[in-house]
Amino acid sequence: VTELDSAALLDKLAAELPDSVLVADPAVVAGFSRDQAALPASGVPLALVRPTETAQVQTVMRFATQHGVPVVARGAGSGLTGGANAVDGCLVLSLVEMNAILDIDTQSMLATVQPGVITADLAAAVAEHGLWYPPDPASYEFSTLGGNVATNAGGLCCVKYGVTRDWVLGLEVVMADGEAVRTGRRTVKGVAGYDLTSLFVGSEGTLGIITEATLRLRPAPGPAATLAAFFPSLVSAGRAVTGIVTSGVPSVLELMDRTTVRAVEEWKRMDLDLDAAALLFACSDLGGDAGRAHVAQMARQCQEAGASLVVETDDPLEARELLAARRLAFPALERLGSVLLDDVGVPVGRIAGFLEEIELVAKERGVLIGTFGHAGDGNMHPTIVFDPDDPSSRARAQAAFEDIARGAVRAGGTITGEHGVGLVKLDYLESEIGSAALGVHALVKRAFDPLGVLNPGKVLRDATTSPGVPHST
Amino acid sequence: VTELDSAALLDKLAAELPDSVLVADPAVVAGFSRDQAALPASGVPLALVRPTETAQVQTVMRFATQHGVPVVARGAGSGLTGGANAVDGCLVLSLVEMNAILDIDTQSMLATVQPGVITADLAAAVAEHGLWYPPDPASYEFSTLGGNVATNAGGLCCVKYGVTRDWVLGLEVVMADGEAVRTGRRTVKGVAGYDLTSLFVGSEGTLGIITEATLRLRPAPGPAATLAAFFPSLVSAGRAVTGIVTSGVPSVLELMDRTTVRAVEEWKRMDLDLDAAALLFACSDLGGDAGRAHVAQMARQCQEAGASLVVETDDPLEARELLAARRLAFPALERLGSVLLDDVGVPVGRIAGFLEEIELVAKERGVLIGTFGHAGDGNMHPTIVFDPDDPSSRARAQAAFEDIARGAVRAGGTITGEHGVGLVKLDYLESEIGSAALGVHALVKRAFDPLGVLNPGKVLRDATTSPGVPHST
Numbered sequence: 001v002t003e004l005d006s007a008a009l010l011d012k013l014a015a016e017l018p019d020s021v022l023v024a025d026p027a028v029v030a031g032f033s034r035d036q037a038a039l040p041a042s043g044v045p046l047a048l049v050r051p052t053e054t055a056q057v058q059t060v061m062r063f064a065t066q067h068g069v070p071v072v073a074r075g076a077g078s079g080l081t082g083g084a085n086a087v088d089g090c091l092v093l094s095l096v097e098m099n100a101i102l103d104i105d106t107q108s109m110l111a112t113v114q115p116g117v118i119t120a121d122l123a124a125a126v127a128e129h130g131l132w133y134p135p136d137p138a139s140y141e142f143s144t145l146g147g148n149v150a151t152n153a154g155g156l157c158c159v160k161y162g163v164t165r166d167w168v169l170g171l172e173v174v175m176a177d178g179e180a181v182r183t184g185r186r187t188v189k190g191v192a193g194y195d196l197t198s199l200f201v202g203s204e205g206t207l208g209i210i211t212e213a214t215l216r217l218r219p220a221p222g223p224a225a226t227l228a229a230f231f232p233s234l235v236s237a238g239r240a241v242t243g244i245v246t247s248g249v250p251s252v253l254e255l256m257d258r259t260t261v262r263a264v265e266e267w268k269r270m271d272l273d274l275d276a277a278a279l280l281f282a283c284s285d286l287g288g289d290a291g292r293a294h295v296a297q298m299a300r301q302c303q304e305a306g307a308s309l310v311v312e313t314d315d316p317l318e319a320r321e322l323l324a325a326r327r328l329a330f331p332a333l334e335r336l337g338s339v340l341l342d343d344v345g346v347p348v349g350r351i352a353g354f355l356e357e358i359e360l361v362a363k364e365r366g367v368l369i370g371t372f373g374h375a376g377d378g379n380m381h382p383t384i385v386f387d388p389d390d391p392s393s394r395a396r397a398q399a400a401f402e403d404i405a406r407g408a409v410r411a412g413g414t415i416t417g418e419h420g421v422g423l424v425k426l427d428y429l430e431s432e433i434g435s436a437a438l439g440v441h442a443l444v445k446r447a448f449d450p451l452g453v454l455n456p457g458k459v460l461r462d463a464t465t466s467p468g469v470p471h472s473t
Numbered sequence: 474v475t476e477l478d479s480a481a482l483l484d485k486l487a488a489e490l491p492d493s494v495l496v497a498d499p500a501v502v503a504g505f506s507r508d509q510a511a512l513p514a515s516g517v518p519l520a521l522v523r524p525t526e527t528a529q530v531q532t533v534m535r536f537a538t539q540h541g542v543p544v545v546a547r548g549a550g551s552g553l554t555g556g557a558n559a560v561d562g563c564l565v566l567s568l569v570e571m572n573a574i575l576d577i578d579t580q581s582m583l584a585t586v587q588p589g590v591i592t593a594d595l596a597a598a599v600a601e602h603g604l605w606y607p608p609d610p611a612s613y614e615f616s617t618l619g620g621n622v623a624t625n626a627g628g629l630c631c632v633k634y635g636v637t638r639d640w641v642l643g644l645e646v647v648m649a650d651g652e653a654v655r656t657g658r659r660t661v662k663g664v665a666g667y668d669l670t671s672l673f674v675g676s677e678g679t680l681g682i683i684t685e686a687t688l689r690l691r692p693a694p695g696p697a698a699t700l701a702a703f704f705p706s707l708v709s710a711g712r713a714v715t716g717i718v719t720s721g722v723p724s725v726l727e728l729m730d731r732t733t734v735r736a737v738e739e740w741k742r743m744d745l746d747l748d749a750a751a752l753l754f755a756c757s758d759l760g761g762d763a764g765r766a767h768v769a770q771m772a773r774q775c776q777e778a779g780a781s782l783v784v785e786t787d788d789p790l791e792a793r794e795l796l797a798a799r800r801l802a803f804p805a806l807e808r809l810g811s812v813l814l815d816d817v818g819v820p821v822g823r824i825a826g827f828l829e830e831i832e833l834v835a836k837e838r839g840v841l842i843g844t845f846g847h848a849g850d851g852n853m854h855p856t857i858v859f860d861p862d863d864p865s866s867r868a869r870a871q872a873a874f875e876d877i878a879r880g881a882v883r884a885g886g887t888i889t890g891e892h893g894v895g896l897v898k899l900d901y902l903e904s905e906i907g908s909a910a911l912g913v914h915a916l917v918k919r920a921f922d923p924l925g926v927l928n929p930g931k932v933l934r935d936a937t938t939s940p941g942v943p944h945s946t
Contacts, residue, residue, distance in 0.1 A: 013698070038717070047606065095738060103823060105820065106719065107715045107719065107821070107822025107823075108820030108821050108822035108823065108851075109719060109822075110820065111716070112896055130719070130720070131719070151664065152664045154662055154669075154726075158661070158662055159661075162639075163662055165629055165668065165671075165896050166635075166639070173755055179909055179912075180909065180911055181907075181909040181910050181912075181913055182906070182909070183906075183908055183910055184887070184938055185818075185886070185887050185905075186820045186885045187818040187819060187820055187821075187851050187852070187885075187886050187887050187890065188631070188632075188821070188850040188851065188852075189627055189631055189636055189818055189847070189852045189887075189890040189891055190818055190887035190889065191624065191625045191650075191675045191887075191889050191890065191892070191893050191894070191900055192887050192888050192889050192894060192898070192905050192906060193894065193902055193905075193910070193911075193914055193933075194672055194675070194676055194680070194914055194917055194932075194933065195625075195638065195668075195672055195674065195675055196672075196914070196917075198638075198668045198671035198672065199531075199667055199668055199671065199672050201668065202664045202667070202668055203667055207667070218722065219718075219719055219720050219721055219722065225570065242580045242688070245582070245692075246579065246580065246582060246603070246604070246692055247692050248605070248692055250690065267828065286759060286763055287763070288763070288766075289763065290759055290760065290761065290762065290763030293761075300718070345658075345660040345661075345662055345663055346660060347578065347580075347581030347583065347659045347660055348580070348581050348582070348660075348661070349579075349580025349581035349582075350580075367906050374616045374662070375777055376663075377660070377661040377662050378581075378660050378661065379660070379661075379662045396584075408565075412659045412660075413658070413659070413660050414658050414662075414663035414664075414665050415665050416663065416664050416665050417660065417662040417664065418662055418664055419662070419664070421662050421665060421666065425665070429665055429666055432665050432666075433655070433656075433665060433666050434654075434655055434656040436652055436653065436655070437654050437655055437656055437666070437669065438666075439646070439652075439654075440654055440656075440669055440921075441666055441667055441669070443920045443921065444667055444669075444920060446712075446920070447916045447917060447919070447920035448913075448916065459666065459667075460666075469780050
């Protein structure tokens with residue numbers, strides 16, 4: 001769109017929305033044009049829209065469809081894939097003002113929320129009733145539930161409690177043409193029609209705009225018993241992981257590799273074993289004797305797998321201290337330079353081999369890679385440290401990133417376990433799902449968004465006639 | 474299609490398939506033209522096809538698309554909605570010959586199966602490795618995994634372990650045009666692209682033909698501790714149910730109403746309390762002391778809610794005896810006449826009120842209704858007993874069936890918790906999901922099956938130009 005067109009378009013839209021909802025000031029708008037991903041490009045938006053109700057979202061989508069203007073929805077902007085990066089001439093649709101918890105049904109264990117509710121705020125609100133909303137992405141203290149739903153966010157809970165999709169029963173979605181649709185239900189089970197809810201969950205704003213979600217809750221588990229175990233080799237750590245998950249269901253099963261352990265230790269001096277190849281954390285929330293017995297069993301399994309040191313506790317404060325190293329993993333690596341935070345998954349039995357492959361990539365590409373993540377479901381976050389001012393370092397980091405994604409696919413795994421495709425994994429999607437499945441994706445995208453106005457160029461490349469493509473900034 | 478057309482079509486198809494795969498004998502074919510639903514109509518198929526490999530399914534779908542011939546896929550035919558009923562001139566595609574367990578990966582806890590594998594056969598095969606495939610529809614000893622996936626089958630396990638969809642990681646699907654597509658992955662978590670897997674699960678053969686499934690397994694739980702509790706009123710039973718599910722997660726939570734208890738007692742003399750309004754069963758598979766403590770807690774909750782008698786056991790044989798009454802619920806009601814087995818769900822907090830409403834329907838319509846089912850997730854099976862030779866009884870049964878479905882929707886629930894829409898719930902779907910969502914269903918159906926050859930007239934009425942519609946037999 002030309003300058004003149006932009007002004008005319010803004011005038012038209014301004015006539016349909018309250019003043020406070022439409023923001024055209026480029027300085028403000030620019031602050032909403034990227035998510036947290038370091039590398040991918042972003043475009044220059046036409047304007048920012050901050051709707052306060054579904055009807056305004058419908059107005060925006062009707063306008064978008066009428067004028068062929070792309071719409072990029074976003075929550076807190078804490079995504080890690082460029083999925084919420086603006087495209088040229090788009091409306092950035094920030095849903096953070098729609099932040100009401102509409103209902104908590106304690107008897108049926110349901111919460112109905114607007115998309116802008118902060119994940120931790122819902123967790124706190126339901127905790128007052130002894131209930132729990134499990135999904136716990138690392139960003140849960142600032143990310144929104146709408147963003148969690150749009151990306152099918154994961155977290156530490158997944159090994160026992162699944163991902164965001166497992167807790168979404170129904171949605172209100174505004175379609176590309178502005179129609180508002182309700183999907184799903186308020187019952188735990190239901191097979192009336194197609195699972196449109198699951199289709200919108202994880203669709204990264206490319207199929208519709210999520211304006212309300214009905215979430216499932218469950219009783220809160222008690223405090224967890226916890227262990228930390230150091231391993232002399234990745235193979236022995238992998239053996240412990242498979243032993244643990246094939247004989248029981250831990251509530252947390254997390255791993256940090258040698259590089260990550262060292263980064264944390266150098267920063268915080270926690271007396272971590274710098275010679276260890278891996279540090280494993282496992283929790284059981286079965287409660288009381290059962291939880292202690294479960295952790296004792298996992299401790300035996302770690303020792304039998306070859307652990308050099310295992311520490312157990314059922315004291316909540318001590319458990320918090322044990323897990324502190326895991327929480328510091330990413331910030332510790334971030335201190336060492338700019339980082340590419342990757343997100344890949346392999347079948348859980350293949351973890352050890354895959355971690356060894358990542359070490360090889362680090363050597364071959366001459367980059368530092370610290371890997372940590374959700375061992376229990378095979379979802380790992382290899383984090384590539386690079387010097388942003390050194391073009392060679394940047395290129396080698398990008399090459400390592402690609403090596404890792406391709407390696408995950410070769411190992412029968414996935415290019416993204418919980419962060420999404422966005423822009424950063426666009427080139428790898430076909431390698432994982434194949435051209436036939438990519439064709440079915442395009443069928444779905446065309447059916448839902450025939451004009452290609454919904455977050456064009458994300459997840460799928462040019463699935464439709466895209467009215468705006470990202471350019472380099 | 475005319476007689477001549479049929480012969481010509483059969484000749485063409487015969488040229489493309491092995492002799493043993495294509496069956497045209499009307500006497501044999503007729504045996505594959507219905508599922509277990511009593512009332513809905515079925516059509517006269519052109520032929521039966523029993524493929525032994527995916528390539529033959531592709532041949533069938535290419536033929537179907539080329540000649541506009543409808544295809545109705547089926548497994549064991551144990552469905553309860555007419556979803557697998559033939560339409561006139563269709564090819565019935567029986568997938569029972571594709572019954573190989575292709576792989577069991579014990580380390581990554583995955584099984585890859587063909588669609589004709591009997592659910593219980595997979596359960597037995599993985600049990601040898603200490604692993605478990607949870608979904609347990611009542612039909613699990615004869616239903617197929619392909620049918621389970623196509624209908625998103627449930628069972629007793631759902632209150633703790635979810636439905637079939639929760640255990641399907643990936644699929645091979647043959648599309649309407651014969652293309653074979655792989656969806657999903659072999660990792661527990663993954664967000665690479667849209668959740669096509671969940672879209673095909675529960676689509677009842679209307680979007681594609683499932684030719685392979687990658688299923689998730691988990692460690693087998695230990696034996697469960699169990700209780701049975703009689704309640705003097707539905708309200709007190711409902712209070713126990715909500716108390717139990719909002720404070721913990723039982724592995725089974727089943728209910729039988731007064732009519733069902735009486736039908737079982739009259740048949741088998743088990744010393745059940747004929748004055749009770751409801752009988753509740755609850756299990757905990759936490760194991761050992763934890764399981765016993767959990768059942769003791771649930772027993773207290775039953776007593777506090779007003780139970781007249783609570784029996785507990787952690788002996789597996791005694792537990793089996795306690796649960797025998799629940800297993801006999803449906804056959805006991807079947808002894809009393811022909812039955813319409815319904816399948817509705819409400820938010821779990823509304824169970825008591827909904828059961829009272831069903832009692833009212835029985836009175837008003839002058840029919841006998843026994844209700845049993847999965848109290849823990851609000852999924853109930855009101856079973857309407859009628860005299861098939863009495864047109865008035867039949868009509869009143871059908872009216873009660875409709876009253877119940879509409880009542881479930883009014884209570885914020887679903888017309889079908891686990892059986893599916895098929896033909897029997899076709900008229901009620903819009904009342905639950907609304908016209909906008911029905912429109913999105915039609916979008917999906919048209920995108921996947923533009924000619925309407927896949928199980929036409931099921932789930933959705935006339936979503937496309939249907940080449941064959943069911944007629945009354």
